[in-house]
Amino acid sequence: MSIAIYIFVMAGITYLIRMLPFALFRKKIKSRFFKSVLYYIPYAVLSAMTFPSIFFSTGNTVTAVVGTVIAVVLAYFKLPLIVVSISACAAAFVTGLFL
Amino acid sequence: MRKPFYRGMLHGFPIALGYFSVSFGFGIVAVQSGLKAIEAVIISLTNLTSAGQTMGVAIIAAGGTLLEMAATQLVINLRYALMGISLSQKLDKSFTTPHRLLAAYGITDEIFAVAAAQDCKLVPAYMYGMISVAAAGWVVGTLAGSVANMLLPVSLTAAMGIMLYGMFVAIIIPPAKTDHRILSAIVIAAILSCAFKLWLPGVSVGFAIIISAIASSVITALLFPVDSEETEENKQ
Known part of the structure; x- marks a missing residue:
């Protein structure tokens, strides 16, 4: 299938989700349950996307696991996004040199 | 302007x-x-x-x-x-x-x-x-x-x-450190997503992730409903 069609569907849906409520909605969502689900969705999506994909992200499970551990530890200590990201990459790269 | x-x-x-x-x-x-x-x-x-x-x-x-x-x-x-x-x-x-x-x-x-x-x-x-x-x-x-x-x-x-x-x-890690509800959402989603990869490799990657994410959010929302102000203030 053409990549252009994929991109069109992807961009179209993403735009409509943003646009329709922003342009048309005049009331507030009342349901506490629905609000709660929407509150957790971003974290759940990022987590489901990251695990297990991160373990296959470098083409080598060992370097990826080392990078993941470094990322989790540095993130736990609240280092900036870019520091966590580059450190994970550096850890995976250096580990690869020894394999 | x-x-x-x-x-x-x-x-x-x-x-x-x-x-x-x-x-x-x-x-x-x-x-x-x-x-x-x-x-x-x-x-x-x-x-x-x-x-x-x-x-x-x-x-x-x-x-x-x-x-x-x-x-x-x-x-x-x-x-x-x-x-x-x-x-x-x-x-x-x-x-x-x-x-x-x-x-x-x-x-x-x-x-x-x-x-x-x-x-x-x-x-x-x-x-x-x-x-x-x-x-x-x-x-x-x-x-x-x-x-x-x-x-x-x-x-x-x-x-x-x-x-x-x-x-x-x-x-995802820093907010999970101080908020056990977010930790719950993250852990459940990760477990489900890994389970799909291990035991249901036939399910395509996109569906595996949305099913994992929705199930995790619904379970966490049932366990820990949030207060109405939080849903708008804490989004970063």
Whole structure:
């Protein structure tokens, strides 16, 4: 299938989700349950996307696991996004040199 | 008109710096998934969202169906609908429907957070200033990541495949440290997603992730319903 069609569907849906409520909605969502689900969705999506994909992200499970551990530890200590990201990459790269 | 635009640009600048680094990682992943640099850039320009784009590229790489593409984008980006509703309560009356149609393009987690934190009504020029600078950072970062992937040695670019996920980790871990509800959402989603990969490899990657994410959010919402103020204030 053409990549252009994929991109069109992807961009179209993403735009409509943003646009329709922003342009048309005049009331507030009342349901506490629905609000709660929407509150957790971003974290759940990022987590489901990251695990297990991160373990296959470098083409080598060992370097990826080392990078993941470094990322989790540095993130736990609240280092900036870019520091966590580059450190994970550096850890995976250096580990690869020894394999 | 010029002054709010300029103020918006200033507010967009730190967002653009953050976006540059995330989209750099996206550019790497996109090219490694078999896309051309120009396709990665067009995706960034037309979508302006990290999680949705990463998922979209995975579906393209796996040759998924358009239904799968539409469904995953709908679920992953559903939070923007809530942010749009929230922002719509804050708009100046100069925000006519054409302006709303245009500015809707730029509703992201970060732009929402900054715009929602303003103590005045939002005018279109302010939103355009912020969105244009932030989107520029996003697109340029994607281009830089795509090009870096082509120029740098394979040993390095392979390791760079982890950068985007490293950022996702850095986004979800700190709030989970202090908020057990978010930790619960993250752990359940990760377990389900891994379970799909291990035991149900036939389920395509997009559906596996949205099923995991929705199940996790519903379970966590049932266990720990949030207070109404939190849903709008804590979005970062």
